[in-house]
Amino acid sequence: MSSEFDYDLVIIGAGVGGHGAALHAVNYGLKTAIIEAADMGGTCVNRGCIPSKALLAASGKVRELRNAHHLKSLGIQIGNVEFDQQAIADHATNLVNKIQGDLTNSLKRLGVDIIRGWGKVAGSQKVNVSTENGDKTITAQDIILCPGSVPFVPPGIEIDCKTVFTSDQGVKLETLPDWIAIIGSGYIGLEFSDIYTALGCEVTMIEALDKLMPGFDDDIAKLAERVLIKPRPIETRVGIYAKKITPGYPVVIELADFQTKEDVEVLEVDACLVATGRIPATKNIGLESVGVELDKRNFIPVNDGMAVLSGGEIVPHLYAIGDANGKMMLAHAASAQGIVAVENILEKGKKIDYRSIPAAAFTHPEVSYVGLTETAAQELGLAEGFEVATSRSYFKGNSKALAENEADGIAKVIYRQDTGEVLGVHIFGAHASSIIHEASAAVANRQSVKDLAYLVHAHPTLSEVLDEAYKRAIAS
Ligand SMILES: Cc1cc2nc3c(=O)[nH]c(=O)nc-3n(C[C@H](O)[C@H](O)[C@H](O)COP(=O)(O)OP(=O)(O)OC[C@H]3O[C@@H](n4cnc5c(N)ncnc54)[C@H](O)[C@@H]3O)c2cc1C
Numbered sequence: 016m017s018s019e020f021d022y023d024l025v026i027i028g029a030g031v032g033g034h035g036a037a038l039h040a041v042n043y044g045l046k047t048a049i050i051e052a053a054d055m056g057g058t059c060v061n062r063g064c065i066p067s068k069a070l071l072a073a074s075g076k077v078r079e080l081r082n083a084h085h086l087k088s089l090g091i092q093i094g095n096v097e098f099d100q101q102a103i104a105d106h107a108t109n110l111v112n113k114i115q116g117d118l119t120n121s122l123k124r125l126g127v128d129i130i131r132g133w134g135k136v137a138g139s140q141k142v143n144v145s146t147e148n149g150d151k152t153i154t155a156q157d158i159i160l161c162p163g164s165v166p167f168v169p170p171g172i173e174i175d176c177k178t179v180f181t182s183d184q185g186v187k188l189e190t191l192p193d194w195i196a197i198i199g200s201g202y203i204g205l206e207f208s209d210i211y212t213a214l215g216c217e218v219t220m221i222e223a224l225d226k227l228m229p230g231f232d233d234d235i236a237k238l239a240e241r242v243l244i245k246p247r248p249i250e251t252r253v254g255i256y257a258k259k260i261t262p263g264y265p266v267v268i269e270l271a272d273f274q275t276k277e278d279v280e281v282l283e284v285d286a287c288l289v290a291t292g293r294i295p296a297t298k299n300i301g302l303e304s305v306g307v308e309l310d311k312r313n314f315i316p317v318n319d320g321m322a323v324l325s326g327g328e329i330v331p332h333l334y335a336i337g338d339a340n341g342k343m344m345l346a347h348a349a350s351a352q353g354i355v356a357v358e359n360i361l362e363k364g365k366k367i368d369y370r371s372i373p374a375a376a377f378t379h380p381e382v383s384y385v386g387l388t389e390t391a392a393q394e395l396g397l398a399e400g401f402e403v404a405t406s407r408s409y410f411k412g413n414s415k416a417l418a419e420n421e422a423d424g425i426a427k428v429i430y431r432q433d434t435g436e437v438l439g440v441h442i443f444g445a446h447a448s449s450i451i452h453e454a455s456a457a458v459a460n461r462q463s464v465k466d467l468a469y470l471v472h473a474h475p476t477l478s479e480v481l482d483e484a485y486k487r488a489i490a491s
């Protein structure tokens with residue numbers, strides 16, 4: 016590419032999005048630099064996916080080994096199961112360090128320049144970096160912004176990082192309180208309720224909206240509540256929000272009705288995890304220098320090719336990916352957007368297909384989905400004039416699930432009645448996060464249940480729950 020610039024590509028933010036974009040760019044021979052102000056690997060590696068999945072893995076084993084009833088049904092008896100809180104926390108920290116090192120080395124090995132400091136757009140094709148040794152300006156043919164997100168803490172909630180904290184501290188597992196309140200029943204609330212209850216804590220989960228897990232398909236949320244919440248030491252409050260939280264011993268939580276805003280109750284608990292969503296880290300990144308305004312929730316406006324928009328028009332040579340554009344706040348979505356941005360820098364005309372990007376909650380058992388919920392599919396059907404149909408199959412009818420004695424689960428397929436095109440697939444059950452990928456490929460290729468029902472699945476496998484759901488769709 017052109018030598019009139021210091022770099023072909025400069026990326027601001029070395030989270031998973033920035034990392035994915037950098038690897039793809041060097042594959043194409045682009046001279047690339049990545050700027051990181053804090054921890055290499057960003058949220059996912061240091062405070063998100065990686066440590067939380069390490070905690071879920073260890074606590075999941077504790078849950079499994081303490082489930083005498085389940086083990087007995089398989090003919091197994093074991094004695095007391097003990098765990099070491101610090102050793103579990105160390106497992107998470109060690110994994111973070113390993114993956115952070117691997118990610119940094121992969122960039123270095125491929126010749127990506129890593130610049131430590133705060134990056135800001137400083138006009139078209141220019142970036143300013145504040146480093147320990149002062150400021151410098153570098154020029155680039157193209158710039159990708161990937162500054163990520165931080166926890167959202169609603170007004171009235173005071174975080175002291177000890178008794179009241181967000182996932183940033185939660186993943187360190189510094190405390191295992193007897194009674195913890197979790198504010199929010201989204202991904203983080205749900206995954207942490209799984210960790211805390213497996214390790215012996217009692218949980219009160221508070222959700223402002225009128226149902227738990229409001230982001231999930233209704234049928235899945237109902238079954239997940241029956242399996243992940245009801246039989247566990249979890250009390251729930253829905254339609255209630257945390258109006259004020261004061262840290263200390265005890266933590267004092269003032270609850271109010273979300274609709275009427277009337278005070279409802281005061282809770283006194285040992286600790287509180289605030290899991291009320293995330294907001295973009297888009298302050299002070301120099302967007303004003305190229306005339307870009309953030310949207311009303313402070314996300315960077317982009318099109319489906321990841322180009323940054325100003326007043327609806329493409330800003331040349333500027334792209335934004337990952338949590339900072341708010342399109343889909345998931346690690347693999349950030350990397351996928353990075354790949355799309357690089358493809359468009361190379362004028363290959365790529366668009367992202369959000370519908371085929373899967374998501375999963377790594378609870379025990381897991382939740383996963385791809386595409387539309389039934390409600391969203393019905394709305395699309397109304398707008399575009401087609402009927403929506405669904406089919407379901409159950410883990411209790413699956414030989415592998417029965418062999419494992421893990422028969423709680425459902426797979427639900429949502430499709431167009433006329434063409435059979437799969438619009439969404441939702442799974443609750445063992446290994447749901449792995450099973451979802453064949454559905455994701457089906458959605459990506461806009462395949463029909465009429466064809467999918469003839470795919471052959473190995474027997475006995477959990478993926479046969481999808482086989483069964485597709486077959487039921489064509490039988491109905
Ligand atoms: C507890 C938790 C668990 C999660 N689990 C999962 C999961 O299992 N699966 C999943 O898909 N997603 C998960 N996520 C979401 C996932 O972590 C994010 O979607 C992902 O990290 C977004 O990547 P990103 O690259 O956009 O931003 P980030 O990972 O936030 O990285 C942005 C980076 O940019 C840096 N930066 C910001 N501004 C500047 C600047 N001006 N100059 C230089 N550097 C800058 C930051 O320091 C940061 O390192 C989880 C999140 C949390 C909090």
Ligand SMILES: NC(=O)c1ccc[n+]([C@@H]2O[C@H](COP(=O)([O-])OP(=O)(O)OC[C@H]3O[C@@H](n4cnc5c(N)ncnc54)[C@H](O)[C@@H]3O)[C@@H](O)[C@H]2O)c1
Nearest residue numbers: 199200201202203204222223256257290291292344375376
């Ligand atoms: N497995 C995964 O992929 C995974 C895991 C963890 C986090 N994440 C990502 O991290 C992001 C943040 O997760 P999250 O769980 O914090 O957000 P979320 O948006 O999934 O859920 C937040 C919940 O908090 C509720 N809420 C907000 N304010 C409240 C208040 N004052 N009182 C009571 N309830 C309130 C909301 O109604 C919502 O249900 C998500 O966007 C998700 O994509 C993904």
